[in-house]
Every structure is written in structure tokens, then in C-alpha cells.
Amino acid sequence: MSKRSILFTLLFSLSLSAAAQQDEFTYIGFSGGANGGGSNISLNGVAEVDNSGILRLTNETSRLIGHAFYPAALRFRNATSGAAFSFSTAFAFAIVPEYPKLGGHGLAFTIAPTKELPGALPSQYLGLVNASDVGNPTNHVFAVEFDTVQDFEFGDINDNHVGVDIYGLVSNSSASAAYYGGDGAKKDLNLKGGFTIQAWIDYDGGEKVLNVTISPFSSKPSTPLLLFRVDLSPVLLDDMFVGFSASTGLLASSHYLFGWSFKMKCVSRSLDLSSLPSLPLPKKKNITLAIAASITAFVLLITAIAAAAAFIFYKIKNADVIEQWEFSCGPHRFSYEELKRATHGFRDRELLGLGGFGKVYRGTLPGSRAEVAVKRVSHESRQGIREFVAEIASIGRLRHRNLVQLQGWCRRRGDLLLVYDYMPNGSLDKLLFCDDPCGQPPPLISWPQRFRILRGVASALLYLHEGWEQVVIHRDVKASNVLLDAEFNGRLGDFGMAKLHDHGANPSTTRLVGTVGYLAPELTRTGRASTSSDVFAFGALVLEVVCGRRPIEPKASPEELVLLDWVRERWSAGRWADVVDPRLDGEYEREEAAVAIKLGLWCSHPSAAARPGMREVVRYLDGGDVAELPPFPRPPESNGGLDGLAPFYPSSAEKVSTGSTSLGEEAVGSAHSSLSLHSHDPMPEQGLDHCRPP
Known part of the structure; x- marks a missing residue:
């Protein structure tokens, strides 16, 4: 063989040896390099190797x-087919938290495509990605995390788990840290x-299966902790870097590596833990440390006593004040803390309506x-207290399937809260009309649903007028106060203006409250509400629902x-079908x-x-x-539905509240901006439907 051939053979063998070196390496401690070949491990951040070889x-x-x-x-992929190669690794590590039982965060x-992982963040990101890159498939980051902090942002199962992460920190598969012993029993770790x-x-x-196994011993358990079926071919690039990343957050842990073996296309060998460097035992406590610990414990005890005293003082200061009138209100009284927890601290995400x-x-x-729906009325005035008490007293003891049920109430200083049944389909007006030109049109209410709603509201009003121990005049019957349950049954709600009187007695109020378009004509003259004025408002509601x-x-x-004048004219002309809602399409x-x-x-x-x-x-x-309906007298040719209320036009839905001599002095809000106890309109228009009672 010629010298030239011998040289070529030697170079080829060296290249094969170098390639083999790229496919397998082992670190027994990290001071001597990989496989004894002198190739130091690449470090960045705060990572360092000490004299004993611990990384x-x-x-x-x-x-x-x-x-x-x-x-x-x-090389992790076949450059021709793009298929990911098999690989195997074993490594020994330890996590030592700064404070026992409080880890932070993990390794x-x-x-990854690079050794530096530029832009990566600490804390819950484990030094792998950042907030804008997490979950991005273009980062091509694959990791198996050993996490000691439960991060709810990424859906961690607990603060002691192993997870498989692809592109980000939301684990594709995870399990609480544990191993299987020789007897096959699962043991926590x-x-x-x-x-x-x-x-x-x-x-x-080949099988496209990833196994993750852990153990405190040198021998590998036969059963893995995680078995996750995944094809890493689209995740990995042809050439990638392999290593470890760790981070700390508010709490810190020291993350140690003692040894590491890796092999492509084959199973790597396990590490003999006895041959690896180990952590030094903690130093014995000295007398100074003992004294410092005693002083610290004493300070903590004094602080705890002070905190307990402050808490008791706070509870006494913020205790609910119970006045005499509260003993006769009837419905269940909730604690403020109970309702605060129910609404997640009255956070905006739970807001159904405001005004x-x-x-x-x-x-x-x-x-x-x-x-439930929790109505929070923030008043300091006695007027607010009186209205609050009126609503509890009126609706609190009423029981009818077509009334919104008041489940209870709460008063805490200036906060007045009423707890109602939750009506998932919202208020009737929100489905009859669509006021938002940019929003989605509401679902169409069918004729059977409309007619059933009218029957339900009529049944509720009959109960209020005749079926209870007293006569209840609602005084604000309208579409926005009709709420729909899950089956689209109509329920009459909002009793903030209701008045009660004994059967056979005459109501004494002379204060005008209500909503223009629903107000009976006699109210503008006398201000005296009656069951008949509720009937008038129901008539307006009927025409509203039909048309x-x-x-x-x-x-x-x-x-x-x-609407009333238009429908009356069409009925007189025998053309009543013209007024039926055209969206019903016949x-x-x-x-x-x-x-x-x-x-x-x-x-x-x-009349x-x-x-x-x-x-x-x-x-x-x-x-x-x-x-069968009896004929009724033809009404006078006047301004009909606006009779006596022309000065308030064109605010067609304006609510009025006034004394008998001062019409309109307390006009408030909008008829179609009422508080709706439902989920479909999280931020309705401003304004409530309540007018303050006398």
C-alpha cells in the first residue's frame, strides 16, 4: 500500500472517530472534560464548575x-428524510433550595438550536424562552423539566413534577416526581x-416514544415515570445542541449536576452514583447560629402576636353592624366575605351590568x-338604605316560578348587596332589540317562546296583584326587567320601585316613578300607582314582544x-298582521x-x-x-301612548321619578339600560332602572 493510500485511510479513520465522538460522550464529574478527551463543557449565565468537579x-x-x-x-435528524434519530441520556442531579421545602424554580x-438561548428569562421560564417566545414553534426548543414551583400560568400540576415541554413551558405530558421500585410499587420522590x-x-x-425515568439509585427502574408518544421530527432541526438550563425566581435553589452520559441511536449507560462527586455535608451549627436562630424565633413570635391582634382589631372594626330593621327582612343574610369569594373579589371579569x-x-x-347574580348598591345615604330595605321586604318573601328569586342579602357599612337567581339568557330587551350597530345580532326569539314569556309575566303579575298576602304593585313592568332563565322562561325582576298595600286598601303613594312608554296616562295626573297602571305597562310589553x-x-x-297608536290604527283598519315582527317571517x-x-x-x-x-x-x-275578547271603547284621538308625557320626548326610554307637583325633577337613567342578571352583556350601557322610592 502506498504512503498516499495509508495517509487517506488514516484521515478517514480519524474522521470516523470524530463522528463517533459526536454521537456519544460521558462526564464523570465535570473537571476532566467529556470522555477524558479534554473538551470542557460550555457554560454561561451563573453556571460554574467547582474544584471537586460538581457543576x-x-x-x-x-x-x-x-x-x-x-x-x-x-446531528439529531436524517438530513434526507427529516426523521429524528433515537437518542438516550442519563444524568445525576440535585436541587438544594435556599429554604427547606421551598424550591425555586427548577432545571x-x-x-436547542443554540447554546446561549438568547433572550431567555429566569423564574418560571427556566432560562429556556421568554414571554413573547413561549409556545412559538419556530424556537425549536425541546425540554424535560424537573420543576419545583407550581406555576398556574403554565398549568403545572404541582410543585414537584417532571414534564415534557415542546416549544414552551406548558407541559405536553407531566407527572408528580416518583419512581418504581424493584417490587413494582410507585414511590414518591x-x-x-x-x-x-x-x-x-x-x-x-422508530416507535416515536419518549420515556422519562428517575430514581435515587444507580440502577434504572424497569417502568418509566412518563411514557409519551411524540414525533420529534418537526420539533428538532438537523443539528442541535444538548445540555441543561436552570433558573431561580423570588426564591432560589442551587441546581447541581454530578455526571452525564449521552448516546445517539442507542441506549446510554447508567451512571454509578458512588463514582460521582457528591455534595459536602452541611456544616455543623455553631453557637452564634443557634443564638441568631433563637432571636429570630422570638422576633417572629412577637410579630405573630402583633399580627393576630391587628387581625382581631380589623375584624371587630369591619364587623357587619346589625340594626333593628334587619331582623324582619326575611331572606337569608350572607356574610360579606362569602359574597366576596363568590365573585372573586368583585373583579371586573365577573361584571354583568353597571349603572x-x-x-x-x-x-x-x-x-x-x-x-347567582350579586347586585352591589354602594350608598351612604339613608335614601339608599330605604330603597334597599324596600326591595328586600317586597321580593324577599315572594315565591313564584315567574319571579326572579331573591336568595339573600348582605349589608356591610356602605355596601348593600342583593343576591338573586342567575339568569343565563339575560333580559328580554337584549334579545328583542340590537342597539349595538357593531355587535352581533341577538338570536331570534321564536313565536312560541315569546307567547310563553308573555303568559309567564302575566302569571307573575296575577300573583303580585291577587295571590299574595298583600297587593304588590311592581311599578316598572317592561322588557328590560323581564329576565330569561336557561329554558327561556320569562321571570319578572327588579322590585326596587315596588309598593305594597293591604287587599281592599288604596295605595297612598303620590310620587311618579316608571319609564316613559310604559306609564299609564292617569299617573301623570295623580301620581298614584295601582294594579291598573301595572296592567297598562303589561299591555305596552305585550305589543313590544309581538311587534x-x-x-x-x-x-x-x-x-x-x-307603538300603541300605530298598532291601534292597524287593528282598526283590519291590518293587524302588519305589526307582527317581520323577523318572524310569518x-x-x-x-x-x-x-x-x-x-x-x-x-x-x-281609561x-x-x-x-x-x-x-x-x-x-x-x-x-x-x-271571545269583549269589545273595548275606542280611545280618544290624542297623543295616545305619550298622553301627558310629551315634554319628555324624544328620550323615549327615559325613566322619571317625581313628586306630584314637580314632574320630571328626578328623571334618571334609561329604560333600556337596566341591570341585567345575565352573562351575554358584560358591559351594558350606563344607567340603572331603579328610581328612588319615597
Whole structure:
């Protein structure tokens, strides 16, 4: 053989040897390099190797990163097919927290495009990625984390787990740290216990299975902790760097490596823990440390006593004050803390509605897990207290399937809270109308649903007027105060304006409250509400539901401005079908629609004496024929639905509250900006539907 051939053969053999070196290496401690060949491990951040050969990735300093990588890139994929090769690694590590049982944060075996991982952050990011890059497939970061902090941002299962991370820190597979003994029993393992743990990570490129195993011993358990089926071909690049990353956060831990073996396309050998460097035993406590510990314990005891005294003082100072009137309110009284927990501290994400009298939040009661709506009225005035008491006294003892049930209440100094049933489908007006031109149109309410809602509200009003121990005049019947449960049953709510009186007695109020378009004409003259004025408002509601239009529509043509006048004119002309909501596209029961329209006109008669009672209304809605409805006197040709209220136009939905001699002096809010106890309108328009009672 010629010298030239011998030289070529020698060079080829050396290149094969170098290639083999890239496929396998072993560190028994880190002072002598890899495989005894003198190739030092590549470190950055705070990582360092001490004289005994222990690699310390982090120390007891907060918010730092340590990296340790094999210096050369390894070939992880077939350049032709793009398939990921099998690989296997074993390493020994220990995590020693600054404070026992409080780790911070963890370490990760890592395969990455670079050794430096530029831009990576400490704390929960483990020195791998940053907030803008986490979960980004273009980073091509693969890691197996040994995490000692439970981070809820990434859905960690606990503060002592092993997880497989692809592109980020949300583990694709994770398990509490444990190992399987020789008897096959699973035994828990504390990652931050300060002792040496060996980990094995084996990827089978053919079967596309990743196994992760840990143990405090030298021998590898036969059962892995994690078995995760994954194809790493799209995750890894052809050439990648392999190593470790660790970080600290507010709390710090020292993360140590004692040895490491790695092999491509084959199973790496386990490490003999007895041959590896080990952590020195902690130094014995001296007398100075003992004295310092005693002083610290004493200071902590004094601090605890002071904190307990401050807490007791705070509880006494903030205890709910109970006045005499509160003993007769009836419904369950909730504690403030209970409602605060139910609404997650009254946070904005739970907000259902808001207005001039306060806010309504969705909540979940801690004990029963029942969903509720919590109305929080923030007042310091006695007027606010009186209205609050009126609502508790009126609705608190009422029980009917078509009323929004008041479950309880709470008072804490200036905070007044009412707890209602939660109505998932919101208020009726939100589904009848769509005021937001940029929003999605509400789902169409079918005719059977509309008619069932009207029957339900009528049944509720009959109960209020005749079925309870006292007569309850609601005084604010309208679409925004009709709430829909999960089955779209109508429930009448918002009793902030309600008045009670004994059967056979006359109501004494002379204060006008309500909403323009629903106010009976006699109210503008006398200010005296009655069951008949509730009937008038119900008539306006009936026409609103049938026609899909508001009682007063400023954008309509002059002849259609007032819904009551327009419907009356069409009924007189025999063209009542023209007024039915065109969105129904003719899908409705003609007989039911005719009964509803005639009932709506009858209930809205200008003369209170000519209107029916709610018992008659319920009877006709429950199956009456339109021909059976008695004829009613033709109303005068006046401003009909606006009778006596023209000075308030064009604010068609404006709410008014006034004494008998000062019409409009306390006009408040908007009829269609009421607090709705539902989830579909988290930020409705400003303004509440409550007007303060006398």
C-alpha cells in the first residue's frame, strides 16, 4: 500500500472517530472534560464548575439563569428524510433550595438550536424562552423539566413534577416526581430534597416514544415515570445542541449536576452514583447560629402576636353592624366575605351590568356551587338604605316560578348587596332589540317562546296583584326587567320601585316613578300607582314582544313613532298582521297573535276603569279566542301612548321619578339600560332602572 493510500485511510479513520465522538460522550464529574478527551463543557449565565468537579447551574441568588451545554452540535435528524434519530441520556442531579421545602424554580434537560438561548428569562421560564417566545414553534426548543414551583400560568400540576415541554413551558405530558421500585410499587420522590437523583431520557425514533425515568439509585427502574408518544421530527432541526438550563425566581435553589452520559441511536449507560462527586455535608451549627436562630424565633413570635391582634382589631372594626330593621327582612343574610369569594373579589371579569346605583356580578356560592347574580348598591345615604330595605321586604318573601328569586342579602357599612337567581339568557330587551350597530345580532326569539314569556309575566303579575298576602304593585313592568332563565322562561325582576298595600286598601303613594312608554296616562295626573297602571305597562310589553319594537321609537316615521297608536290604527283598519315582527317571517300562530294584540290594546286603554284585571288577561292568554275578547271603547284621538308625557320626548326610554307637583325633577337613567342578571352583556350601557322610592 502506498504512503498516499495509508495517509487517506488514516484521515478517514480519524474522521470516523470524530463522528463517533459526536454521537456519544460521558462526564464523570465535570473537571476532566467529556470522555477524558479534554473538551470542557460550555457554560454561561451563573453556571460554574467547582474544584471537586460538581457543576453548579445556579446559586442562591434570585432571578438568575445558568446554562451548561455540550460544546459541539449533534446531528439529531436524517438530513434526507427529516426523521429524528433515537437518542438516550442519563444524568445525576440535585436541587438544594435556599429554604427547606421551598424550591425555586427548577432545571431542564434541553435540546436547542443554540447554546446561549438568547433572550431567555429566569423564574418560571427556566432560562429556556421568554414571554413573547413561549409556545412559538419556530424556537425549536425541546425540554424535560424537573420543576419545583407550581406555576398556574403554565398549568403545572404541582410543585414537584417532571414534564415534557415542546416549544414552551406548558407541559405536553407531566407527572408528580416518583419512581418504581424493584417490587413494582410507585414511590414518591422529592426533587428538592437535596440528595442525588438520576434521570434517564430515552427517545425511540422508530416507535416515536419518549420515556422519562428517575430514581435515587444507580440502577434504572424497569417502568418509566412518563411514557409519551411524540414525533420529534418537526420539533428538532438537523443539528442541535444538548445540555441543561436552570433558573431561580423570588426564591432560589442551587441546581447541581454530578455526571452525564449521552448516546445517539442507542441506549446510554447508567451512571454509578458512588463514582460521582457528591455534595459536602452541611456544616455543623455553631453557637452564634443557634443564638441568631433563637432571636429570630422570638422576633417572629412577637410579630405573630402583633399580627393576630391587628387581625382581631380589623375584624371587630369591619364587623357587619346589625340594626333593628334587619331582623324582619326575611331572606337569608350572607356574610360579606362569602359574597366576596363568590365573585372573586368583585373583579371586573365577573361584571354583568353597571349603572348609577351600582353593579351586578356573576358569582358562585362557595358551599352549594350555585350560580347567582350579586347586585352591589354602594350608598351612604339613608335614601339608599330605604330603597334597599324596600326591595328586600317586597321580593324577599315572594315565591313564584315567574319571579326572579331573591336568595339573600348582605349589608356591610356602605355596601348593600342583593343576591338573586342567575339568569343565563339575560333580559328580554337584549334579545328583542340590537342597539349595538357593531355587535352581533341577538338570536331570534321564536313565536312560541315569546307567547310563553308573555303568559309567564302575566302569571307573575296575577300573583303580585291577587295571590299574595298583600297587593304588590311592581311599578316598572317592561322588557328590560323581564329576565330569561336557561329554558327561556320569562321571570319578572327588579322590585326596587315596588309598593305594597293591604287587599281592599288604596295605595297612598303620590310620587311618579316608571319609564316613559310604559306609564299609564292617569299617573301623570295623580301620581298614584295601582294594579291598573301595572296592567297598562303589561299591555305596552305585550305589543313590544309581538311587534319586536319599543313602545316609543324615535327613529321611526311620525305615524309609527308611538307603538300603541300605530298598532291601534292597524287593528282598526283590519291590518293587524302588519305589526307582527317581520323577523318572524310569518312563522307564528295567527290566533295567538291576534289575541295578544287585542289584549295589548285592551290593557293599554287610556281609561284605567276600562282595562282588564290580570286574572282576565291570564285566562285569555291560556287559551282564549280573539272573538271571545269583549269589545273595548275606542280611545280618544290624542297623543295616545305619550298622553301627558310629551315634554319628555324624544328620550323615549327615559325613566322619571317625581313628586306630584314637580314632574320630571328626578328623571334618571334609561329604560333600556337596566341591570341585567345575565352573562351575554358584560358591559351594558350606563344607567340603572331603579328610581328612588319615597
